[in-house]
Amino acid sequence: MTDQSENKKKGRNTLAVHAGERPDPNTRASAPNIVMSSTFVLDEPVGFSAYDIPDEAPYIYSRWRNPTVQQLEEKLSALENARACRCFASGMAATSAVLFSVLKTGDRLVMSDANYPGTAELARNDLARMGIDVVTVDLSDLQAVEQAVTQETALVWGETPANPTMRITDISKIAQIAHQQGARLVIDSTFATPIATRPMTLGADYVIHSLTKYCCGHGDAMGGAVLASDEDMRAIETDGQIHMGGVISPFNAWLINRGLATLPLRMKAHQANAMAVAQFLEAHPRVTKVLYPGLPSHPHHELAKKQMDNFSGMLSFQIDNGADIVAQMMSKLQIIHYAVSLGHHRSLICWMDTDDLMSSSYRLSGKQLQAYRDFAGDGVYRVSVGLEDPEDLCEDLARVLG
Numbered sequence: 147m148t149d150q151s152e153n154k155k156k157g158r159n160t161l162a163v164h165a166g167e168r169p170d171p172n173t174r175a176s177a178p179n180i181v182m183s184s185t186f187v188l189d190e191p192v193g194f195s196a197y198d199i200p201d202e203a204p205y206i207y208s209r210w211r212n213p214t215v216q217q218l219e220e221k222l223s224a225l226e227n228a229r230a231c232r233c234f235a236s237g238m239a240a241t242s243a244v245l246f247s248v249l250k251t252g253d254r255l256v257m258s259d260a261n262y263p264g265t266a267e268l269a270r271n272d273l274a275r276m277g278i279d280v281v282t283v284d285l286s287d288l289q290a291v292e293q294a295v296t297q298e299t300a301l302v303w304g305e306t307p308a309n310p311t312m313r314i315t316d317i318s319k320i321a322q323i324a325h326q327q328g329a330r331l332v333i334d335s336t337f338a339t340p341i342a343t344r345p346m347t348l349g350a351d352y353v354i355h356s357l358t359k360y361c362c363g364h365g366d367a368m369g370g371a372v373l374a375s376d377e378d379m380r381a382i383e384t385d386g387q388i389h390m391g392g393v394i395s396p397f398n399a400w401l402i403n404r405g406l407a408t409l410p411l412r413m414k415a416h417q418a419n420a421m422a423v424a425q426f427l428e429a430h431p432r433v434t435k436v437l438y439p440g441l442p443s444h445p446h447h448e449l450a451k452k453q454m455d456n457f458s459g460m461l462s463f464q465i466d467n468g469a470d471i472v473a474q475m476m477s478k479l480q481i482i483h484y485a486v487s488l489g490h491h492r493s494l495i496c497w498m499d500t501d502d503l504m505s506s507s508y509r510l511s512g513k514q515l516q517a518y519r520d521f522a523g524d525g526v527y528r529v530s531v532g533l534e535d536p537e538d539l540c541e542d543l544a545r546v547l548g
């Protein structure tokens with residue numbers, strides 16, 4: 147199932163199960179093996195430069211290429227309709243691989259003003275220190291994006307749905323604005339997964355996933371992925387993967403590959419459960435706002451319907467003085483775990499305080515801060531709705547909310 151044109155003809159459930167995999171030629175094992183070897187026995191001499199590895203090279207060293215990791219990469223390419231995929235030790239390793247391989251001193255990076263806090267801090271601190279002009283913008287304000295994306299802009303970085311407000315970015319419109327100025331577009335599609343959205347087909351040049359989340363799906367392996375064209379992947383592969391070296395363990399790649407087989411089924415269940423919990427919360431007298439892209443009350447619901455085949459399992463909600471009941475969320479919930487991360491089969495909840503995020507990660511002011519507050523108020527409870535029975539999840543939340 148390596149042939150890309152063959153893959154295009156297959157359904158997504160079939161791809162999730164079979165893409166990248168084939169029975170072992172020696173044992174005829176049906177399930178994939180794990181190849182943990184860091185090095186491979188060579189039949190002829192090879193060079194030591196990352197720049198000289200021929201496309202048809204055998205396996206040489208696992209930081210360059212590993213058969214188990216490659217299976218995962220082939221499956222993800224097929225699901226995302228992307229030519230090339232490289233996997234990393236974490237979502238942040240994938241994120242750094244793109245940022246540090248593509249950007250150089252003097253370039254401008256235009257980044258969503260609300261996104262994964264690790265990405266926000268990496269850009270505002272580390273990239274700025276290296277002389278990259280980092281500008282943050284509300285990507286749902288197209289006029290502001292047009293003003294921010296100048297000729298000096300090398301990359302535009304979006305995340306949709308965006309952490310923690312569930313703001314939706316119009317990928318095709320942002321791609322058009324970026325490309326008019328000769329910039330490239332990166333979309334962190336972790337919350338959406340390839341089941342909901344395929345950003346490459348909407349004009350994005352790079353797609354990022356934290357595989358730790360829905361793709362793995364069970365909260366027991368960390369990983370990250372970059373998807374791009376063959377041409378764009380060359381720098382990611384040499385600089386980001388081989389030189390920066392944040393490669394994924396074959397064991398984690400194997401676990402995530404196994405998780406992906408059920409991704410289409412899991413996403414259906416995550417969506418159905420999240421809708422039930424969102425409706426319960428929206429009807430609850432103490433809850434002042436629910437942000438779930440699948441609810442008609444979400445400000446970007448129409449765009450979400452157009453761009454997403456599945457609304458995913460992530461939602462945020464607000465109550466008056468939300469920060470005051472964090473301790474109760476930790477002590478009274480019997481099913482939902484109070485924990486960071488998301489996309490697991492277990493439901494997770496955590497408080498994301500606006501002032502805290504502003505002083506540490508986002509540092510917004512003026513109109514941008516106001517726009518953030520219009521969505522998130524003083525803070526939100528972010529819920530990753532898992533695969534339990536939704537009635538049990540609502541009952542659990544009612545233990546705290548009354």
Ligand SMILES: *Cc1c(COP(=O)(O)O)cnc(C)c1O
Binds near residue numbers: 236237262
């Ligand atoms: C978790 C996450 C990341 C970082 O991924 P890790 O695997 O934790 O390094 C990046 N982007 C988004 C949207 C995430 O949720």
